[in-house]
Amino acid sequence: MAMTMTEKILASHAGLESVQAGQLIKAKVDVVLGNDITSPPAIAEFNKIGRPVFDKDKIVLVPDHFIPNKDIKSAQMAKTLREFAHEHDITNYFEVGRMGIEHVLLPEEGLVVPGEVIIGADSHTCTYGAVGAFATGVGSTDMGAAMATGDTWFKVPSAIQVNITGSMPKYVCGKDVILTLIGMIGVDGARYQSLEFTGPGIANLSMTDRLTIANMAIECGAKNGIFPIDGVTIAYLNGRTKKTYQAVSADSDAIYTRKIDIDLSDLTPVVALPHLPENVKAVRELPEISIDQVVIGSCTNGRIEDLKQAAVIMSGKSVHPKVRTIIIPGSQAVYLEALEKGYISTFIKAGAVVSTPTCGPCLGGYMGILAAGEKAVTTTNRNFKGRMGHVDSEVYLTGPAVAAASAITGRICGPEEMVK
Amino acid sequence: MILEGKTWKYGDNVDTDVIIPARHLTTADPKELAVHCMEDIDAAFAVNVQPGDIIVAERNFGCGSSREHAPLAIKGSGVTCVVADSFARIFYRNAINIGLPLLELGSDAKKIQAGDTLRVDLAKGIVENITRGEAFQAQPLPGFIQEIAQAGGLVSYVSGVRK
């Protein structure tokens, strides 16, 4: 029977010849991920089951959300995670100083590869669909149970085919692709479904673009977003992973519930206005919106290519006097590379702050919380009410080039303005 | 199991950031979380919610972050069941896993108003609106998910069934 990529991966992990949409299955997992917020409750549930961990090499624990510890309570949570990691001799525990934002770190370290089933107690676990894995977010109880059993249950999702053609014009990035798609189908447009990206345009998307796109699949309700495995994937994995993997591809007659066409050449830089990621508008169509803060980073746009896009815009310029600009490299490796390439000094000279890797402001944790009435342009993935601070603050989601240009002018603007 | 309670009514896309904002995620204790449940969209909720109350919402309830703290906060506030047009999938899993019953009612959820008294038959998936004299049929839970729900959540299920 014809299967999508997602169906094939789920079938192989369920030990079945084939599966079809709607079927409930029990599948083996290759990676179980947790962070400093979701792991402590998962550990409590794990302890109730009273079994050892199923495989110490397949559990990945990353303190990143309130890390370095923002207060005493978060210090306690981080301690729970650290002690669990040591007690069970977890191979992939990343201490402060060696960590990164989980979804930047795992691909970078080669811990996620094509054809795998990955669950994480974090909704943006879907990021790893970029390398051709089935990856999805779950809750803490699912994580705790899977750490004991090595498997979990799924309802096989039906799939939406996103057919990508063309190549991106200058200043358009992966963020514009996914925001445009979310704007088209809405925040529940792919609810319970898989987004399967196909088409000749994919060859024109870098791994950074793909990671950004897959990262936000959850913002239209998708269970996962998945890319085909091609030369870009293999080049990215070479020298990065020690794992062996199998390339899986969709059958040519796989069944999709819907097909959406996106021609990359038609895209333009966009912004998602408060308070939903589906409120997408072209930057050039916006009225004048002055801003108080810019954040460049996160699991969506905290990779070296993202920082490069921002640095190119900010080079030799100054951040607007009324704007606070916070730049957060997504991992220690990204930080170091940005330092070596001179991006960090560009940011500091422009009057921005550079932070150690952390989720911090993205979820309203710390390192840049908004006051009542303040507006922020950020490269993160959610602009829900109160997401980054006061319930009366506003978050505008964009790619790094728009965020950098807006930091300079003090209002939301496109990067073309910088080069005029 | 039959549940009866007064409803709190919300609209589309209630996200887990408003169910329990991240600033309160330094605990996973349902009672502590309950104090802040819904505070960013409805300050009256945490103050006035009564044990046995029912939350009714429209499309995509629980979208956003995977935080299990969201269903925990709702459960901690004494709410016995959430009825919605539809649920976001991670919230759905989490609620089942921690033993917070859910019913997916489709567009009939629109017909229920804040303050209505509902009688909910979980096994049959029937939602009766006592205030308005209407009854609706929800999608029944798939058998396997009913087993998890009956075991009282995933951990009891895993410890009991699969040892």
Ligand code: SF4
């Ligand atoms: S950067 Fe933001 S969205 Fe990404 S994992 Fe951290 S809190 Fe979640």
